[in-house]
Amino acid sequence: MKTQIYMTKTKAYQDLGTTNLLESLVKRTNNFLYGLCYKKHITQKQYEKLKVNKEEVELAHLCFLPKVHKPNTPLRPIMAGLKSPTIGISKWLDGLLRPLFDRLASETTILNGVQLIKQVERWSATYLTAATSFITMDVTDLYTMIxxxxxxxxxxxxxxxSGLKQIDGVKKAIILVLTRFIMTNNYFYLDGSYYKKIREGAMGSPLIITITNAYMYFVERPISKWANRTCSLYYRYIDDLFIMSNVHADILKGFVKF
Incomplete structure (x- = not known):
């Protein structure tokens, strides 16, 4: 029941019935890659690495994990697509792009709780008072709202x-074309039916995680600048935001409505 409610609410999924579209997706992916190689947008070596062997792939499966730590136990959609026809492109692009994000967002992004605790201890040594406010925020349905x-x-x-025009010999425009291909060819299986994701990205795809982080990096710029101006602490882990500040609580109440 919750699964159907979620899919209806987000309007991000198109029911394609019981026809398995794996073969057509494999063909479309290989034709797309061959076209890029033929026009010398990617190298022969890159093409050989990314092309799909139809005997080794299957459509992704969608599953939902309950967020038991939140009221009403909402669901988190996870796309299990380790054998998806587009997973090779996704992993390759993620390998090119994630280092760019890591360098750009190192001052506001954390990788785990241990790192956050260390930053809290460092900030607290100078700024912690009895009036310090602790704020946590969560971005609702991050992977389906962008x-x-x-x-x-x-x-x-x-x-x-990052000041780059190309990465690993691939021009920016081609990276964007490859990205669009992944996002517009997102098919999966669920409960006897096949679906296409027609909006936003899918949690579980390596590239989508990096792109989502990049999106949030630019969204959070005003928060980060505010934190620097007010000697506050701000960090984010994917869709969870954490702030420590000595700014008056009434001002913070208005701020968190951002």
Whole structure:
């Protein structure tokens, strides 16, 4: 029941019935890659690495994990697509782009709880008082609320902010074309039916995680600048935001409505 409610609410899934589209997706992916190689947008070596062997792939499966730590136990959609026809492209692009994000966002992004605790201890040694406010925020449905074009724009800004025109010999425009292909060819199986994800990204895809982080990096710039101006502490882990501040609580109440 919760699964159907979630899928209806987000309007991100198109029911394709019981026809398995794996073969057509494999063919479309290989034709797409061959076209890029033929036009010398990617190398022969890159093409050989990314092309799909139809005997080794299957459509992704969608599953939902309950968020037991939240009221009403909402669901988190996870796309299990380790054998998806587009997973090779996703992993390859993620390998190119994630280092760019890691360098750009190192001052506001944390990788785990231990890292956050160390930053809290460091900040507290100078600024902690009896009036310090602790604030946590959560971005609702992060992976389904960002449009596909919004993600592409974030990726474009990430590359531009890094001062690069190409990565591993691949031009920015081609990276964006590859990204769009992944997002517009997102098929999966669930409870006897096949679906296409027609909006946003899918949690579980390596590239989508990096793009989502990039999107949030640009969204959170005003918060980060505010934290620097007010000697506050701000960090984010994917969709969880953490703030420590000595700014008056009434001001913070208005701020967290951002």
């Amino acid at each position: 449009s596909q074009e919004g993600r592409v724009t974030a990726l474009k800004r990430l590359i531009e902010a």
